[in-house]
Amino acid sequence: MDQKKKGDKMIVTNIDAVPGKNIVEHYGIVQGSTVRAKHVGVDCIAGCQNTFGGELKGYSTLLEESRKEAITRMEQQAGHLGANAVINVRFGTSTITQGASEILAYGTAVKVE
């Protein structure tokens, strides 16, 4: 029956349920955030690319990494509470100062069975 069990991997979804499982306990909101800045080199290249438009690859990767980091931190926080899944996850981004932005991920920590 438990042949599909993969260790203690945290299940993260942005729907309000975990498929195939029942929520047995709520632990409230959990969040993970990270503030990132890119070094001057990438910033300069982005400044040049800004002239002609198009995608800024340097920033795309920067923000992708940051978002993964934010999710990991959110998972850690949920893990400390004893949860094994995070549902209803949402993202947010905001610019803090020049060259730095905050990436936020938040959701509801739950225990599923």
Place this chain on the structure above:
Amino acid sequence: MDLIIFLVFVGGAYLIGQHIEKSHYKEIEKKESACLHIPSVTSKKIVNLDEVLDAKLVFGNVVISGDYFKMIVASLLNFFGGRVTPYEKLLDRARREAILRMKQDASSMDADMIINTRFEMSKLDSMARGGGGTGMFEIIAYGTAVKLAKK
């Protein structure tokens, strides 16, 4: 003399910007037809959750910027009002690209569908020290990739 430099700059930005846009649209269309087997929907009630084997949060992001030509056209249009087509196209490209990246993320787990897809967008302009107000945006698309039980 200043005017010539300005015109060369704007003209160059226009030509290169157009070229980038066209090749990007071609690439998007090619990738979109390759990704048709993973539909992404905004609804979450479309699948019966009992039939789902595996679920995972997937996302794709794109940082995109306008060019000087777009900026000038936009500031002119700002005066008269109406549709700002250059930026409409820019954001359309970025959103479609973000969806494609999300689908790529989903295909790594062999997903059948992405449900509850959401978009998020933020302006990052002050992040670039050299950027001259051409507008820089991050677009992210995220959703839950699900793997369905085969019938």
